[in-house]
Amino acid sequence: DIQMTQSPSSLSASIGDRVTITCRASQTISNCLNWYQQRPGKVPKLLIYAASSLQGGVPSRFSGSGSGTEFTLTISSLQPEDFATYFCQQSCRTWTFGQGTRVEVK
Amino acid sequence: EVQLLESGGGLVQPGGSLRLSCAASGFSFSNYAMSWVRQTPGKGLEWVSAIGDSGYNTYYADSVKGRFTISRDNSKNSLYLQMNGLRVEDTAVYYCVKEQWVTVAGTPTGLFDYWGQGAPVTVSS
Numbered sequence: 001d002i003q004m005t006q007s008p009s010s011l012s013a014s015i016g017d018r019v020t021i022t023c024r025a026s027q028t029i030s031n032c033l034n035w036y037q038q039r040p041g042k043v044p045k046l047l048i049y050a051a052s053s054l055q056g057g058v059p060s061r062f063s064g065s066g067s068g069t070e071f072t073l074t075i076s077s078l079q080p081e082d083f084a085t086y087f088c089q090q091s092c093r094t095w096t097f098g099q100g101t102r103v104e105v106k
Numbered sequence: 107e108v109q110l111l112e113s114g115g116g117l118v119q120p121g122g123s124l125r126l127s128c129a130a131s132g133f134s135f136s137n138y139a140m141s142w143v144r145q146t147p148g149k150g151l152e153w154v155s156a157i158g159d160s161g162y163n164t165y166y167a168d169s170v171k172g173r174f175t176i177s178r179d180n181s182k183n184s185l186y187l188q189m190n191g192l193r194v195e196d197t198a199v200y201y202c203v204k205e206q207w208v209t210v211a212g213t214p215t216g217l218f219d220y221w222g223q224g225a226p227v228t229v230s231s
Contacts, residue, residue: 095153
């Protein structure tokens with residue numbers, strides 16, 4: 001099975017900060033990597049697919065990069081609605097999620 | 107508008123059974139693979155099972171293989187998850203999820219583009 005490890009598990013940031021979250025796969029997954037945002041009490045929402053493609057309707061401050069085993073999600077300028085938990089997901093062999101990264105107010 | 111509405115969750119004793127249903131609308135259900143994903147505070151998100159658009163191909167996480175059965179009825183736009191031999195560790199919110207497959211740079215890639223609101227399942231004596 002492919003394991004996905006996110007870091008950090010949580011972080012504190014302020015409005016306007018640049019935020020970077022890392023996701024590592026236990027084996028190479030090419031670009032089979034998606035990112036989701038889950039706000040408190042809500043269902044997960046797709047942000048990025050295929051490592052770097054922005055889902056329709058998602059603000060351009062979100063971006064993804066990486067290939068192989070290491071991937072990043074970047075929020076260029078954190079907004080109030082971005083305080084949430086972010087999950088990566090591999091889609092090369094069935095599906096596996098990372099454990100999540102909680103972005104909190106500093 | 108795509109809608110996925112789960113039902114059938116509840117409280118069950120260890121060893122018991124439950125059947126989750128998901129009513130889909132707003133898209134051509136028979137053209138899409140579907141999955142069940144569960145979420146717990148402690149273990150986060152865990153993919154449970156998937157089924158191809160025709161229902162012929164099914165896939166399971168090792169943690170539920172042999173106990174859970176996924177199925178679908180395309181004539182009723184419905185997805186199901188039969189859960190037998192339930193364990194305390196199966197306690198979670200279960201989401202019905204629509205799969206989407208796109209081709210990026212010549213490579214097919216899958217994603218979950220719509221999620222239901224979730225059905226809570228509690229396994230406890």
